[in-house]
Amino acid sequence: MGLAKTEMFTDEQNKISLFAKVFGHPARVAILQHLFKIDACICGDLVNEIGLAQPTISQHLKELKNLGLIKGNVEGTSVCYCIDKDNWSSMKDIMLKFLDQDIPNTNCC
Amino acid sequence: MGLAKTEMFTDEQNKISLFAKVFGHPARVAILQHLFKIDACICGDLVNEIGLAQPTISQHLKELKNLGLIKGNVEGTSVCYCIDKDNWSSMKDIMLKFLDQDIPNTNCC
DNA sequence: ATATATTATCGTAATATTGCAATGAAACAA
DNA sequence: TTGTTTCATTGCAATATTACGATAATATAT
DSSP, rough: OOOGGGGGHHHHHHHHHHHHHHTTSSSHHHHHHHHHHOOOOOOOOOHHHSSHHHHHHHHHHHHHTTTTEEEEEEEETTEEEEEHHHHHHHHHHHHHHTTOOOOOOSSSO | OOOOOOGGGHHHHHHHHHHHHHHHHHHHHHHHHHHHEEEOOOOOHHHSSSSSSSHHHHHHHHHHTTTTTTEEEETEEEEEEEEEEHHHHHHHHHHHHHHHHHOOOOOOO
């Protein structure tokens, strides 16, 4: 298979897993951390910052863009990528709600 | 490939991506939410709660266990799974730090 | 001992992910 | 126009993930 049976889960569960999935690769974590650190960024910077080939970085950027977490403005021959503030906040709310659940007083462990 | 080049990233980046990866499937999200909701849990409950086959659930539980997020106590013929509080807290700290970064004032987007 | 119940493991098929070389597309410079 | 720079897309090989039937392993009950 290799295919998650999303139809048997809630929208919220699927949303959480989609966001988590995009954070599930260290290169995408590194890209986001770099975009947080500096104010603007072009793809070339990231290719130097991170050690992967240009097509690979481009692909990771595409996945982040598809989820709406970053946006890219074309500026001449280069593209300026940055965090999409609104969408990042929405994502954060959903993830925090999931991570911040009260830990129950288990009676068996 | 299908293999992440972890050696070019920091321990923190790799850790974040490993935790995120395990949340990157709705079944594991559902399992964790269910473990949060009730105090104790056995695998059989989860097979009924979630619609997947027993070997599939068992496999997902194994991944959560490998990362230390849940632990399982054998109780007769069944196993009682529950959240590992300490490890969940450690994970939460790492993930919150990543999610809660200050959004920069970009000058281009 | 035999049967039952519960969970784990193995094996396998289908699909997804990762990475990069090669190439394409678009804007700019000379 | 002809190059140059920058990023995207395509195509492919290697590996990972997901799901489940079959089966094993373990404990309990009769």
